[in-house]
Amino acid sequence: xxxxxxxxxxxxxxxxxxxxxxxxxxxxxxxxxxxxxxxxxxxxxxxxxxxxxxxxxxxxxxxxxxxxxxxxxxxxxxxxxxxxxxxxxxxxxxxxxxxxxxxxxxxxxxxxxxxxxxxxxxxxxxxxxxxxxxxxxxxxxxxxxxxxxxxxxxxxxxxxxxxxxxxxxxxxxxxxxxxxxxxxxxxxxxxxxxxxxxxxx
Amino acid sequence: xxxxxxxxxxxxxxxxxxxxxxxxxxxxxxxxxxxxxxxxxxxxxxxxxxxxxxxxxxxxxxxxxxxxxxxxxxxxxxxxxxxxx
Numbered sequence: 160x161x162x163x164x165x166x167x168x169x170x171x172x173x174x175x176x177x178x179x180x181x182x183x184x185x186x187x188x189x190x191x192x193x194x195x196x197x198x199x200x201x202x203x204x205x206x207x208x209x210x211x212x213x214x215x216x217x218x219x220x221x222x223x224x225x226x227x228x229x230x231x232x233x234x235x236x237x238x239x240x241x242x243x244x245x246x247x248x249x250x251x252x253x254x255x256x257x258x259x260x261x262x263x264x265x266x267x268x269x270x271x272x273x274x275x276x277x278x279x280x281x282x283x284x285x286x287x288x289x290x291x292x293x294x295x296x297x298x299x300x301x302x303x304x305x306x307x308x309x310x311x312x313x314x315x316x317x318x319x320x321x322x323x324x325x326x327x328x329x330x331x332x333x334x335x336x337x338x339x340x341x342x343x344x345x346x347x348x349x350x351x352x353x354x355x356x357x358x359x360x
Numbered sequence: 361x362x363x364x365x366x367x368x369x370x371x372x373x374x375x376x377x378x379x380x381x382x383x384x385x386x387x388x389x390x391x392x393x394x395x396x397x398x399x400x401x402x403x404x405x406x407x408x409x410x411x412x413x414x415x416x417x418x419x420x421x422x423x424x425x426x427x428x429x430x431x432x433x434x435x436x437x438x439x440x441x442x443x444x445x
Contacts, residue, residue: 181440188439192431201420210435217439271368276401277408284414294419301416316416341377348412355411 165229173233176224188217191234195241202245202313204302212248216241242318246328249310258305263346280355287355300350308343315340367395372402376409 165173175183195216199209220227220240227236266274287293301309301317314325315336325340326333367375372395378384379392396403 184443185436185440188436189431192436192439193429196431196435197420197429210432210438213431213435214439214442218442221443265373267368267370267373271370273369273373273401273405277405279404280408280411284411284418288415288418293415297415297419301419312416316413317420319417319420337377344377344409344412344416345373347416348409351412351415352408355408 165232169233170229173224173227173229176221184221187220187233191237192217194234195237198238198241198318199245201298201301201317202242202310203248208248208252209245212244213241215247216244219244238318242314242320243328246310249306257307260305260308260342260346263304263349264342265345265349278352278356280352281357282355296354297351300347300354303350304343304346308339308346311336311339312343312347316344367391369395369399369402369405372396372399373405376406380406380410380413 172183172186176187192213195213196209199212199216200206203209203212216237220237223240227233268274301312304312310329311325314320314328315322320328322333322336326336329336372392375384375388375392379389384392396406
């Protein structure tokens with residue numbers, strides 16, 4: 160079956176996958192597995208669970224390969240599948256009581272002013288992100304968010320799902336996605352603030 | 361928020377995301393922007409909120425990232441074996 164929207168190398172790989180060629184499956188896993196493993200680790204924060212999610216994702220993908228219509232790149236398709244596999248894993252984990260987010264949110268005085276007025280950050284984000292150390296720092300702060308909020312922030316801001324897709328994946332309303340995402344971002348801003356505030360002179 | 365009323369900083373923070381997503385009706389939008397002019401720390405707050413979102417977006421290895429992490433061989437083998445069932 161021709162899939163004219165895919166680049167030629169992916170089209171060829173897809174053809175080989177559909178013919179059940181062993182080498183093609185290995186190529187798919189080696190090409191995309193690393194990125195998928197990073198996604199699963201970010202979401203699950205546990206190496207074994209992440210490896211399981213990637214395995215689940217590939218097995219789903221192998222089963223669905225005949226139905227893949229080539230409307231997106233293989234990598235994009237596999238990204239969605241591993242996000243869903245990781246969500247399934249999160250869902251089946253024993254639910255720990257959720258830590259409240261309130262302690263991480265900005266504090267306001269009775270008159271509605273911020274308790275601590277915001278201060279500019281030293282470096283624009285795009286500049287800061289050039290450093291591996293900063294990327295790790297940000298990921299570690301995201302990991303400190305309570306799970307509900309961490310998951311929403313990862314799906315929307317890091318993995319780039321849209322509001323609808325996130326709502327569907329988590330089986331909550333789009334309104335709930337927006338409210339929680341906003342609260343998650345406020346909390347993350349508070350967590351990052353001490354690291355990024357301009358030096359006090 | 362009603363357009364004729366001033367915003368508190370708390371309300372400003374509550375409406376930040378809606379503002380950035382262009383989801384505020386025109387009247388509320390100008391109230392929001394008015395607060396930003398009157399209250400420089402809230403403008404700074406908005407900037408750092410935006411930076412926060414950008415930092416989150418930037419931590420993920422993108423498609424053009426030349427070096428994603430390698431899949432461990434043992435995982436590759438497990439996946440290929442599971443396929444054969």
